[in-house]
Amino acid sequence: MRSGLRPPRLTRRGRPPLRSLAVDAGLGLIAALALAPFWVWAAAPLAFAVLIWRWARSPARAVFWRALAAGAGWFGLSLFWITEPFMVDVARHGWMAPFALVLMAAGGALFWAVPAGLAARLARGWRGQGAAIAAALLLSDWLRGWIFTGFPWAQIGHGWIATPVAQLAAHAGALGLGLVTLSMACLPTLLWRPGRAGLAPGIAAAVAILGAGWAAGLDQLSRPLPQDRPVMLRIVQPDAAQHLKWDPEWASVFFGRLLDLSAEPGPRDLVIWPETAVNFLLNDADPVLPAMAEAAGAPLIMGIQRREGSRFFNSLATIAPDGSVTDIYDKFHLVPFGEYIPWGDALARVGITAFASQQGNGYSPGPGPQLMAAPGAPDFQPLICYEAIFPQHLRALPERPGWMLQATNDAWFGRFSGPYQHLDQARLRAIETGLPMVRAANTGVSAVIDARGRIRDSLALNTAGRIDAPLPGALPPTLWLAWGNLPVLALLAVVLGLACGLPRRAGRRFSRG
Structure with missing residues (x-):
């Protein structure tokens, strides 16, 4: 096995070393730069590509910890504003601000860690593990909009809102935009080949998805809108x-x-x-x-x-x-x-x-x-x-x-x-x-x-x-208004079914240890 693909060491409880978890947390924080007020849209697909590569080659028992660390970085930065209400009356409420941020970041991180860890345990092979984790993260984004009265803030797809790709939401909603992000992020891992080809096929496929989404969005934006109302x-x-x-x-x-x-x-x-x-x-x-x-x-x-x-x-x-x-x-x-x-x-x-x-x-x-x-x-x-x-x-x-x-x-x-x-x-x-x-x-x-x-x-x-x-x-009613998230949810269910049903031999060429 190539030394560059060797899985990291784990503690006795299956937790990766703290230095390795710090890398995951940093990648989660970098991914959050795609959101306002930074709007660095490329940060999310690039950071998630590295995260999924790391998680796909990790033992299933370690994925929970890695996703927890990455989620803490993502939600810690994207929800930093949660401290602001407590600063309105600092004397009375200021002491609550750090606790609010820690609890929100930790709660959001659990919404990544639990489904990612479960998907890793059920998936077959390292490719299946990468695909299953990505699908589980998107399903978690959807679930977060409903459970405990819902909080669909800082979703993975929100990084595209300031770009033409956002126009795809008329067909597939915010969940569809998240699908674009994680599809691009997964392809380098799913299409990886040993030898000289390496990551090139996956990177090319990810760029093709980006180009198609950008072009489709620009086409939508170039079409005229109905006239303004006389109001x-x-x-x-x-x-x-x-x-x-x-x-x-x-x-x-x-x-x-x-x-x-x-x-x-x-x-x-x-x-x-x-x-x-x-x-x-x-x-x-x-x-x-x-x-x-x-x-x-x-x-x-x-x-x-x-x-x-x-x-x-x-x-x-x-x-x-x-x-x-x-x-x-x-x-x-x-x-x-x-x-x-x-x-x-x-x-x-x-x-x-x-x-x-x-x-x-x-x-x-x-x-x-x-x-x-x-x-x-x-x-x-x-x-x-x-x-x-x-x-x-x-x-x-x-x-x-x-x-x-x-x-x-x-x-x-x-x-x-x-x-x-x-x-x-x-x-x-x-x-x-x-x-x-x-x-x-x-x-x-x-x-x-x-x-x-x-x-x-x-x-x-x-x-x-x-x-x-x-x-x-x-505009006329959109496809998303007619179908909501149902098409994306059905696709994610198919991906999970395939990823968890792949034969074990699919992972033998890329051992996770």
């Missing part, structure tokens, strides 16, 4: 810093900004304010609703909290020009421990309440996905903050909307990676559905995104201002 939007970004947002004196300043920016000269048919735009409840808003409507000079859609009995909701409300409330949407997919806590009423008795809610012990969920009416504009699907990261909600409506609106308060996410990753996922939702996405963010990035995920207009992070832009047109 002029005004999106208002007040730039209310999170540590000042609920302070009574500053709240009046931010409310004044909302009114002044809404009232500035210029045509508008619909005015949009971000999530929890004001510090008072909708129940108490009657005295100021006429002033808000007058400043808007058009129907107003605003994020606001409201109360029903002892329950509180994170909501969107449509305010007519006469100041009346004509439609309400309640956020239904709440952030665990941020907007609600399991057994919240009981835990509130000992002082444990939801982190982000400003009223009550936490929010109650709304009934589910729904359409909202916008006077003078097509009906739209409302998404409040976190809800826009869940693609399954876009397929849950009985009727297709004309556009999507995400009202969010990304001030919680800091200034580094979180707001940009959130924006990228909004772009991906537009590509998947063929619908424009309008984004109103408290501190940014507010944006108008067309049906191919391109940003038409935007306001920079931590800037007060407004966007006046027409509502982009919608």
Whole structure:
């Protein structure tokens, strides 16, 4: 056996040496550079290619540890923004920040380690092991969007969002983009040949996949979009810093900004304010609703909290020009421990309440996905903050909307990676559905995104201002809307079946030790 292919030594418990695990962790961190705010798209397929090469030649009992280390690197960098909410009130919550990051990185890493370790044990041969691990990682990405209420953030396919390859999501969703990444990464291992050929066939095949995906995306982007709708939007970004947002004196300043920016000269048919735009409840808003409507000079859609009995909701409300409330949407997919806590009423008795809610012990969920009416504009699907990261909600409506609106308060996410990753996922939702996405963010990035995920207009992070832009047109329903993730999941099941059914002799030419 060639010395370069000799498997690494293991401890008695099957764990690789710490120096070797550090290499896996570093490769996971490098792969995460494909995500916002770095957007080094090549980092993910290159780093995963090395990881799969290493894992395919490792004993099955070592793959769990290797995937755990790589996952810690990937999630540690991509979810670093999770520390930001704890820094809003450093004196009270700052000590929790490192624990939050460690727990999120470790939890995400387990979503890699468990399926990768299981796939390695079931696979036949080193080629089968490489393919099975890649398929298991993608299945884990899908499962992460559902289990424990779901958290499909920092998925493997998200590294393509800023490239033409992202257009493939109209056919196969974010999971399909992950399939592109791991297909490219697997081919050098699967097509490796001893002798002079070596990795050349696999690298050539990976480049061919990249070229085909890039060309297909460019072709999609070159095709004209439908005409813009005859609806002029005004999106208002007040730039209310999170540590000042609920302070009574500053709240009046931010409310004044909302009114002044809404009232500035210029045509508008619909005015949009971000999530929890004001510090008072909708129940108490009657005295100021006429002033808000007058400043808007058009129907107003605003994020606001409201109360029903002892329950509180994170909501969107449509305010007519006469100041009346004509439609309400309640956020239904709440952030665990941020907007609600399991057994919240009981835990509130000992002082444990939801982190982000400003009223009550936490929010109650709304009934589910729904359409909202916008006077003078097509009906739209409302998404409040976190809800826009869940693609399954876009397929849950009985009727297709004309556009999507995400009202969010990304001030919680800091200034580094979180707001940009959130924006990228909004772009991906537009590509998947063929619908424009309008984004109103408290501190940014507010944006108008067309049906191919391109940003038409935007306001920079931590800037007060407004966007006046027409509502982009919608494309016909996409293949992903019709089938969802089913085709990719079926393909992954086939790959796993083949990888776990290969004859043992397939691995004899490349011993794993």
